[in-house]
Amino acid sequence: MKGRKNSRSEDEANDSVRMKIRIKFFAFFRELFQGKERDIELKKGTTVGGLLTLLCHSEEQRKEIFDDNALKSTVVVMRNGTHVHSLKGLKTDMNDGDTIALFPLIGGG
Amino acid sequence: MYGYHGHVLEVDLSDGSIQSQPLNTQVAKDYLGGRGLATRLFFDTVDPSCEPLSPKNVLVIATSPLIGSRAPTGCRGHMVFKSPLTGMIGSSNCGGTWANMFKSTGYDALVLKGKSSEPVMIDIGPEKAEIVPANHLWGLDVHETTERLTSEAAPGRSPRILCIGPAGENLVRIAAVVNDKNRTYGRSGPGAVFGSKNLKAIRVFGNKKIQIKDEEHYRSGLDQASYLLKAAPATKRILRELGTSGLVELINLIDMLPHKNFQDTAHTDENTDRVSGETLSKTFLERPGGCYGCPIACQRHTRVKDKKGEGPEYETDVMMGPNCDIYDLEAITHANYLCNELGLDTISFGGTLACAMELFERGFISQEETEGMELRFGNAGILEEMVKRVAYRKGFGDKLAEGSLRLARFYQHPEFSMTVKGLEIPAYDPRASFTQALGYMTSPTGACHLRGGYAVSLAFFGGTREIPRFSLLQSPIAIRNLQNLGILQDSLGVCRFTGFAFSADPWARIASGITGLDFSTSRMEEVANRIATLERIFNLKAGLKIEDDTLPNRFSKESIRVREKEITIPKDAIQKMRSEYYNVRGWDTQGKPSKSLLRALHLDGGEV
Numbered sequence: 001m002k003g004r005k006n007s008r009s010e011d012e013a014n015d016s017v018r019m020k021i022r023i024k025f026f027a028f029f030r031e032l033f034q035g036k037e038r039d040i041e042l043k044k045g046t047t048v049g050g051l052l053t054l055l056c057h058s059e060e061q062r063k064e065i066f067d068d069n070a071l072k073s074t075v076v077v078m079r080n081g082t083h084v085h086s087l088k089g090l091k092t093d094m095n096d097g098d099t100i101a102l103f104p105l106i107g108g109g
Numbered sequence: 110m111y112g113y114h115g116h117v118l119e120v121d122l123s124d125g126s127i128q129s130q131p132l133n134t135q136v137a138k139d140y141l142g143g144r145g146l147a148t149r150l151f152f153d154t155v156d157p158s159c160e161p162l163s164p165k166n167v168l169v170i171a172t173s174p175l176i177g178s179r180a181p182t183g184c185r186g187h188m189v190f191k192s193p194l195t196g197m198i199g200s201s202n203c204g205g206t207w208a209n210m211f212k213s214t215g216y217d218a219l220v221l222k223g224k225s226s227e228p229v230m231i232d233i234g235p236e237k238a239e240i241v242p243a244n245h246l247w248g249l250d251v252h253e254t255t256e257r258l259t260s261e262a263a264p265g266r267s268p269r270i271l272c273i274g275p276a277g278e279n280l281v282r283i284a285a286v287v288n289d290k291n292r293t294y295g296r297s298g299p300g301a302v303f304g305s306k307n308l309k310a311i312r313v314f315g316n317k318k319i320q321i322k323d324e325e326h327y328r329s330g331l332d333q334a335s336y337l338l339k340a341a342p343a344t345k346r347i348l349r350e351l352g353t354s355g356l357v358e359l360i361n362l363i364d365m366l367p368h369k370n371f372q373d374t375a376h377t378d379e380n381t382d383r384v385s386g387e388t389l390s391k392t393f394l395e396r397p398g399g400c401y402g403c404p405i406a407c408q409r410h411t412r413v414k415d416k417k418g419e420g421p422e423y424e425t426d427v428m429m430g431p432n433c434d435i436y437d438l439e440a441i442t443h444a445n446y447l448c449n450e451l452g453l454d455t456i457s458f459g460g461t462l463a464c465a466m467e468l469f470e471r472g473f474i475s476q477e478e479t480e481g482m483e484l485r486f487g488n489a490g491i492l493e494e495m496v497k498r499v500a501y502r503k504g505f506g507d508k509l510a511e512g513s514l515r516l517a518r519f520y521q522h523p524e525f526s527m528t529v530k531g532l533e534i535p536a537y538d539p540r541a542s543f544t545q546a547l548g549y550m551t552s553p554t555g556a557c558h559l560r561g562g563y564a565v566s567l568a569f570f571g572g573t574r575e576i577p578r579f580s581l582l583q584s585p586i587a588i589r590n591l592q593n594l595g596i597l598q599d600s601l602g603v604c605r606f607t608g609f610a611f612s613a614d615p616w617a618r619i620a621s622g623i624t625g626l627d628f629s630t631s632r633m634e635e636v637a638n639r640i641a642t643l644e645r646i647f648n649l650k651a652g653l654k655i656e657d658d659t660l661p662n663r664f665s666k667e668s669i670r671v672r673e674k675e676i677t678i679p680k681d682a683i684q685k686m687r688s689e690y691y692n693v694r695g696w697d698t699q700g701k702p703s704k705s706l707l708r709a710l711h712l713d714g715g716e717v
């Protein structure tokens with residue numbers, strides 16, 4: 001992913017503390033979050049859990065993603081193709097340019 | 110007997126004899142039904158060295174004690190035969206409504222032997238079963254045959270039809286047998302076995318019900334199953350909303366979606382979006398549908414312009430699509446309709462076409478041989494025409510009708526056939542999951558995700574915990590467990606997709622409740638091991654060698670990018686997983702079941 005070029009120095013300063021994350025939604029999460037994907041700028045150090053909290057504006061969204069404060073067992077979150085369960089769960093960190101995919105447990109084949 | 114009718118119908122097409130044989134209770138206890146029962150009856154009747162397209166081959170269709178009950182998805186029949194594609198055991202499972210109606214004729218299984226001198230069909234009603242001339246049906250496609258036989262039935266009867274299309278008649282090795290017009294017993298080439306016996310169709314109509322032994326136990330299992338099916342998103346709504354193609358995006362995300370005859374797994378996001386389940390639902394889907402007694406309803410009843418049909422499913426979508434570098438959902442759907450009508454397995458067709466495309470692009474097949482056809486990757490325009498040429502063995506299609514391994518061997522480049530034991534690999538690249546790779550290697554039928562262990566979707570998406578994708582140590586046990594669950598589902602006559610909600614527990618209650626026999630989870634585990642071992646014995650007797658339990662060289666030599674790393678499956682990893690798998694199964698270093706295992710499974714005398 002190519003970085004943006006900024007001429008203004010405060011933006012450059014900003015770039016060092018912010019990161020750009022792409023979020024992709026699948027199955028009925030597309031209706032729930034009204035879109036297929038979204039690019040979002042976050043403070044560096046934000047975890048996957050932090051990102052999901054930011055994404056959920058409505059009670060309906062929160063109910064589909066969280067079970068109390070834990071990730072619902074029927075939700076799959078992947079960071080660059082890896083299930084966050086195999087990383088640090090909601091505490092998984094992110095880097096500039098990462099893609100987070102969000103989908104309900106799915107089946108088929 | 111409870112759950113069973115206690116009768117097996119034996120039809121010898123050579124001499125025209127039809128006999129009802131009693132079902133042995135011990136066989137029912139040891140093999141349950143479906144895949145297990147069919148395998149046992151097949152094993153007891155067939156000569157393993159027979160030529161698959163000769164009259165000596167035997168094809169068995171079996172139901173289970175759950176068929177005819179209210180068990181969710183308990184509608185599936187299972188066919189076992191010697192595969193004309195692999196020369197090993199052929200095993201294919203299918204939903205729809207035929208198996209349920211067959212069971213209500215009063216039989217648990219059907220054993221087909223011999224060969225008729227003329228085209229025939231078998232008509233099974235509540236009073237009698239008979240072999241009837243079918244010259245007038247020969248040449249008709251699956252839809253025409255189904256409509257004709259339905260309309261010709263006695264008044265007041267609504268029979269179910271199982272039949273082949275022109276592909277089966279023409280002994281195309283990747284031909285399917287179809288019920289309900291579009292639900293297919295696709296894998297391993299059963300359509301060609303029907304064709305070789307001059308058997309066009311089996312029409313069934315019945316009204317016999319099964320008896321249930323322990324209503325309370327049975328109901329507690331039903332309640333548990335239905336609660337769990339409603340609790341899991343896949344079975345509650347996702348399969349209904351997206352169909353199985355809902356997997357396209359996700360399998361792509363984990364770098365597992367095959368591309369160009371498994372050369373890589375790289376696709377652009379725009380391209381996968383064009384063939385995704387999400388897109389299918391927004392464009393061609395008219396309504397979802399379900400097999401008999403199925404609350405999940407993953408069927409796609411679709412319409413493209415003025416044509417209606419079913420599909421595409423995930424496998425069809427990917428094998429005829431991205432694996433051929435085609436991302437044209439309309440062309441894929443049309444070709445899918447045609448495969449159903451002419452009676453072809455869409456997975457093997459897609460795999461064989463991709464192989465032909467690679468041979469063409471590398472210059473091993475000339476345009477002269479293809480009669481001017483540009484057999485290039487990405488050429489969606491040839492899909493439908495190729496389906497026709499293969500089904501009718503027309504011109505160049507005659508070579509593809511033999512399946513990809515024979516095709517690639519003909520051009521002296523077998524390395525471009527993406528098959529195991531001669532069966533085309535389905536739409537998950539084995540390099541992206543060693544567990545799935547081992548499943549393909551050790552499946553008794555060749556590369557099949559359903560007989561080989563449904564590693565990807567069950568373990569990866571259906572469970573809350575991901576099976577380590579590249580673990581040489583855990584893969585053998587994991588795949589054995591998944592294979593055993595698959596054997597049970599096939600033997601219970603229920604759908605794989607219930608596995609997204611639960612595994613064996615509710616089934617144990619349901620099966621035990623219905624039959625009054627002990628089908629506890631531990632007993633069922635023993636049954637699954639017995640069936641896996643009997644399938645192995647058959648294959649060894651049919652000539653299977655340890656070297657056949659492997660993968661095409663491509664997967665060891667050419668890497669794909671998975672999570673930013675270049676991945677292959679090295680030869681030593683293949684060997685290591687294979688020997689550990691044999692060990693886990695209780696087979697010796699040559700993959701032969703040990704004496705003690707045979708004794709423990711009551712398979713004495715099965716030494717090979």
Ligand code: SF4
Nearest residue numbers: 399400403405407604
């Ligand atoms: S889930 Fe789909 S394939 Fe399985 S029984 Fe139901 S409709 Fe048929």
